[in-house]
Amino acid sequence: MLSLEKQILFLISSTEGVEVKRLVEIYEARGVDHQIVRNALLRLKKEGYLSSKERSKYEITIQGLDFITTINQKPQLLGKPWDGQWLTVMFEVPESERKKRDALRSDLLQLGFGALYKSVYITPWDYVEEVLRFAKQYDVEDRLTLLKGSFVAQEQPLTLVKRLWPLEELNEVYRAKIQWFHSEFVPDIEPLLREPSDGLALFVRFLELGELLADLSLNDPMLPEELLEPNWLGRACFQDMQQCLRQLADAIPMQSPYRMFVARFLTES
Template identity: 60%
Template sequence: MKLLVEIYEARGVDHQIVRNALARLKREGYVHSPERSRYSLTKAGMSFLTGINSKPQLLDRRWDGRWLSVLFEVPETERKKRDAFRGDLLQLGFGGLYKSVYISPWDYAAEALRFAEHHGLADRVTMSRGAFVHGAPTPRQATQLWRLDALNETYEKQLAWLRSEFLPVIAAGQIGDSDDGLSAFVRFLELGERMADLSLNDPMLPEELLEEDWLGRTCFGEMQACLTRLANAIPATSPYRHFVSRYL
């Protein structure tokens, strides 16, 4: 807890905000605290974090042309459960093809079923995986279905920020080992959070479903390269080094 507070105070975040955030995550079941000032992820928290971190890996995965379809019918009396389940599907990267019919080119069957069980809706959900005989989404339709135009504008802004604001600071040598790697780690977290936000909103569609002007792959590629650079700028003896080991 002490290290966590130190890291976020270096980012200008008051320690009470950190404590309040941890308390909220505990209430929502994403973390638990076996003893005072010690926290660890629950199964739900690990699942959520794994989902965010694994999404960018889809950029290099080849699509087999098949779709996962999730169909459900939930009465109005259980609207809260239905809306929560729908929100989980959208966060995974599903698109709403029709009312209560959601599709994804990626096989999220296990995750979708886990969410359905969590909301007590497993017996109201049907899933299938295969090719469309007629009416498969085209890139133009996918842009509308997943609202990719707005997301592409976000990527354009993020690329501009990365190239004109973030990278020049790093190039100017404002990170290093003078503070045991803390400044580099703070920058690493700042960029990582932006990537996480993008991952939450991006369905990571395969290239076959994207328009030619799509900027997502370019943006993630440049951000990933920058994360690797920041990770390597943290000294091997730094207490922050093990947090970035997957980028070394």
């Protein structure tokens, strides 16, 4: 799913329903053509993530809420202690059903699993419910096995995670994003925070930063601190940017039509 589609799902999940013209207005302010927005909405509806009970108005479905919940929970793992247990997913899907197999692999990797062996994936987090939902979605429940426990004979944990996940590359990405955030993004939003007007400009920057965090969280396995080197920058990056998101959201005037999209975010923060 494209970043635009994920963000549209997030926006629509924030309220009981959103009119197309409002979404078009928001994304045109971000330089996105209205037809691209409309096409994204149609794709999301076709795939079962959105419904449209009224003309030109969309609501999120249970499937869409499940997806949003899954991708939004990864940042919540920051700082969470690890119980030392690994969840292992093993599956065997024949070549004749390669699309299902590839989709399952993609979902597992996006959730933060690492490929231990071919069709064997592991994670330090308890994603049993999510994996079972994937298996049901792709109709491979009888071809998948889940195990949870510790490894009896295995390489050292830090060596293992370096082999399974590109942590050094991710750390360099975080380093660059932190520099951009403090040298460019923060100075740019200061005038908006002083004079928020109707809130659209603030909301556009909120979406920009939120989209960046969403992309970072999808690429980051969000490993527990016990499995990370002391120089890991991910946690600091998320904390700084999430604090800025709250600041932007809180500055949107109460009477602004964009306030409804951030109200739940402020409540949950």
